[in-house]
Amino acid sequence: MLATQRLWPWKLLLAVILIGMAAGIWGAVNRIDYTWRWNRVPDYFFYIDEESRQIPFDGRVKSIIENGDVTTVALLSETGETVQVAIETETLRVTEGEELFEGDIVGFASEWSLGPLMTGLWTTLWLSGGASVLALIIGMLTGLARISRNYTLRGLSALYVEFIRGTPLLVQIFIAYFFIGTVFDLSRNVAGMGALAIFAGAYVAEIVRAGIQSISKGQMEAARSLGMNLIQAMVYIVLPQAFKRILPPLSGQFISLIKDSSLVSVIAITDLTKSGREIITSTFATFEIWLTVAAMYLIVTSVLSQLVFYMERRLAVSD
Amino acid sequence: MIKATNVTKIFTGRGQTVRAVDGVCAEVAQGEVVVVIGPSGSGKSTFLRCINGLEQFNAGSIVIDGVDLANKKTDINKVRAEVGMVFQQFNLFPHKTVLENITLAQKIVRKRDRAAAEAKARQLLVKVGIAEKEMEYPSRLSGGQQQRVAIARALAMDPKIMLFDEPTSALDPEMVGEVLDVMKQLAREGMTMVVVTHEMGFAREVADRVIFMDEGKLVEEGTPEHFFTEPREERAKLFLKQVL
Numbered sequence A: 001m002l003a004t005q006r007l008w009p010w011k012l013l014l015a016v017i018l019i020g021m022a023a024g025i026w027g028a029v030n031r032i033d034y035t036w037r038w039n040r041v042p043d044y045f046f047y048i049d050e051e052s053r054q055i056p057f058d059g060r061v062k063s064i065i066e067n068g069d070v071t072t073v074a075l076l077s078e079t080g081e082t083v084q085v086a087i088e089t090e091t092l093r094v095t096e097g098e099e100l101f102e103g104d105i106v107g108f109a110s111e112w113s114l115g116p117l118m119t120g121l122w123t124t125l126w127l128s129g130g131a132s133v134l135a136l137i138i139g140m141l142t143g144l145a146r147i148s149r150n151y152t153l154r155g156l157s158a159l160y161v162e163f164i165r166g167t168p169l170l171v172q173i174f175i176a177y178f179f180i181g182t183v184f185d186l187s188r189n190v191a192g193m194g195a196l197a198i199f200a201g202a203y204v205a206e207i208v209r210a211g212i213q214s215i216s217k218g219q220m221e222a223a224r225s226l227g228m229n230l231i232q233a234m235v236y237i238v239l240p241q242a243f244k245r246i247l248p249p250l251s252g253q254f255i256s257l258i259k260d261s262s263l264v265s266v267i268a269i270t271d272l273t274k275s276g277r278e279i280i281t282s283t284f285a286t287f288e289i290w291l292t293v294a295a296m297y298l299i300v301t302s303v304l305s306q307l308v309f310y311m312e313r314r315l316a317v318s319d
Numbered sequence B: 001m002i003k004a005t006n007v008t009k010i011f012t013g014r015g016q017t018v019r020a021v022d023g024v025c026a027e028v029a030q031g032e033v034v035v036v037i038g039p040s041g042s043g044k045s046t047f048l049r050c051i052n053g054l055e056q057f058n059a060g061s062i063v064i065d066g067v068d069l070a071n072k073k074t075d076i077n078k079v080r081a082e083v084g085m086v087f088q089q090f091n092l093f094p095h096k097t098v099l100e101n102i103t104l105a106q107k108i109v110r111k112r113d114r115a116a117a118e119a120k121a122r123q124l125l126v127k128v129g130i131a132e133k134e135m136e137y138p139s140r141l142s143g144g145q146q147q148r149v150a151i152a153r154a155l156a157m158d159p160k161i162m163l164f165d166e167p168t169s170a171l172d173p174e175m176v177g178e179v180l181d182v183m184k185q186l187a188r189e190g191m192t193m194v195v196v197t198h199e200m201g202f203a204r205e206v207a208d209r210v211i212f213m214d215e216g217k218l219v220e221e222g223t224p225e226h227f228f229t230e231p232r233e234e235r236a237k238l239f240l241k242q243v244l
């Protein structure tokens, strides 16, 4: 009781500090000459794309059927072929029976399209999603190799982990694209996803190794004493328990991967970060776009950590 | 059933070599209950673990039910399925329920179907006296209950031999009895058992033979009456004086 009673002053203090910081930033921004254009930001998520509808042949307008906002125009070619075109009623440019030549505009249709922020986000998501799956596979195998009894496997996996953890990701991306990508003729997407996967894989390997080693030897021995072979004991006994312990650091790694994926923008992959940069070159809405991009990364990563939190609770039933 | 000849196990590590088991010869006949006693560090666990291949011995031979463990062609997994082992720390699978702990190896090693495995598990749970706990996770059970589940898990494989490595040493005193009772019942049913224990009462009551080990060697061997009343060896006398 006492503890809850004493909590509110601290909550208040937190709120005051946050408001103070916001006010401070606001004041500082107002002193420089910057025109905020938040109203332009939504267009970079979704925009209405107005596209002309043309007649694909020489012919004439057979019929025009108006149906509220949408009008359907039936076009008849000289060879007797009919084509229907849907346009917005207000943009109708032809009359019934009119003769038209190929390419003449009948009217306009508009549809919602994804703006660069959304396509960039999508690129970021599939890039880091694909890299995560690959990293998990690489990391599992490498982690198992790290604790294998075979010297060669141990040596190879240790070298891989050391090399990746000892060099910057940015340099690895350059090597993957400009060196390996050139030699093996890889596209930038393959090189980018590959570099991310290999980078994260090394960290996943260490997480997996530590997770497996944290399961007591007695578990393996009990499984083996019942006649299970090494693989069965691993699959049914050790790995499921290790997985539970691995889950929090592993999800942290994947959240890092989403953020690290912003580095692939240096090899001209149009991910969320690159999209942001491109929008800014044409609009100069620098502040708004970077704040928006940051918020979008934040939303993705917090959704992911909530998901993991939920999974952890589900897995905790046997504790 | 078990014939061990000159079994030697040497641990090397950090420049030290330990002869954990040093030329042990022992035989266990079918249906016999052999209790192994001796001071801590005398190699009792290591010897027991050699019998089901959890440790590989460096010299000597162990033959179980006609199968030579030292033979490279021997499938150790087959041997282990015939030799149940109960550990001091229970080693139940914490991510599986009691029922799953007992059915898992039946299904994947003995290839029993689910119904058969569960029927067997339930029958054994009744036998060890915790039928009502089948859906619990091990962490919800007391130490004594966990150890009884571990015994049931080993028995579910229909082993020909049961090995026990200090099964009551990790238990609170009030739970020792319930585990020993299950073991006594097993002995009465004619199970071949090798039991490492400090429970001298159990040894007296149940053992057909007592083996005393010290510093990796089998020092003395005999019936409980003989061993507990008139041991020949000085080290055995000294040990008994300390524990009784």
Ligand SMILES: Nc1ncnc2c1ncn2[C@@H]1O[C@H](COP(=O)(O)OP(=O)(O)O)[C@@H](O)[C@H]1O
Binding pocket: B011, B012, B013, B018, B019, B020, B038, B039, B040, B041, B042, B043, B044, B045, B046, B047
């Ligand atoms: N895995 C191991 N590595 C190195 N030494 C070990 C290992 N297991 C046991 N030993 C050593 O072997 C000897 C016998 O141990 P153990 O069989 O556990 O004895 P007991 O069960 O009679 O207490 C001890 O000196 C112990 O330190």
Ligand SMILES: [Mg+2]
Binding pocket: B044, B045, B046, B165, B166
């Ligand atoms: Mg021991």
